[in-house]
Amino acid sequence: MKLSGFFTLIIVLISFHSMAQTNVMIRAKAKDAKFIGTSVGGAKILVRDALTKELLAEGVTSGSTGNTEKIMKEPKARYQDLSENNTAGYLAKLDIKSPTFIEVEAYAPIHKRQAIVKSTTQLWVIPGKDIMGDGVVLEIPGFIIDILSPQTHERIPGGVSTEIKANIVMMCGCPVEEGGLWNASNFQIKAVVEAEGFFKEVALQQTEKSSTFSGNIDLSKGNYTITVYAFDPKTGNSGVDKTNIIIN
Structure with a gap:
């Protein structure tokens, strides 16, 4: 193959490759x-x-x-x-x-x-x-929910009110807050506390910190599962986080 023909072939192959990248x-x-x-x-x-x-x-x-x-x-x-x-x-x-x-x-x-x-x-x-x-x-779709407290497998003394606190944002990290663009007043934000023979929902309210919600519950001795959820009835967006605790 002549040298000029070789370079022509190389140019054609390079051009083809660049066209193939999409x-x-x-x-x-x-x-x-x-x-x-x-x-x-x-x-x-x-x-x-x-x-x-x-x-x-x-x-x-x-x-x-x-x-x-x-x-x-x-x-x-x-x-x-x-x-x-x-x-x-x-x-x-x-x-x-x-x-x-x-x-x-x-x-x-x-x-x-x-x-x-x-x-x-x-x-x-x-x-x-x-x-x-x-x-x-x-x-x-959805919400990002992180339960901040109580911690997983935390042992909490009986007779003390247990605070449930969670951080809740949109899936992009955008803030959920009362009166905001993603208005917490339009969402259902609750904690479900369960144990054998026990079931209770606790409404969570915004704290002084944006996207942070909390509520309190009194619990007797036992092992409990806590599920925090947010639900937007207008869009169907929903999110969940769970943890387990022990009341001594």
Whole structure:
């Protein structure tokens, strides 16, 4: 092969490879809230060939939760992106050589195992045809709930009122508070305390700290399971955390 022909072949192969790499922006968005990004550890993204299950790309969304005014308050026009340059997302770079039917999985929020939700979708991707802007958006319903007290397996003296305290935020980490954009007054926030032959619900009220709710209950000797839940009757968003304690 002549040297000029060799270089021509290299150029053709490089051009083909660059055309085969296809960029797909993938985002995870909390239901009735904002995008899931760095502030809560992000969403784990997996991109597979939907037919063969071959893993084509994986990563974690990073960036900000986005523009609150644009996402939550302003009317959205057709084709208008909710995201901006710094809005959380993961850019999947797919090396495909023919139209490929892919499956996208999002697990979020990745660092909160008691709250994690899997959301999936499928779509065709064409080589060289990038999907950018908002890109592929997967909705993540629910609340993140962390029981702050009592601690797991904590032994509490009988005859002392037990405080149940929990931190509750949207799946993007956005605050839940009385009178706020995510108004706690619109949600049902309760603790369910159970033991053999015992069942009681305790309404939790916001403390002086944003997204922190508490309530008190008097318990006799025994082993108890405490379940804290939040439920939004308008959207169906719900979240749960559990712990177990011992009353001496």
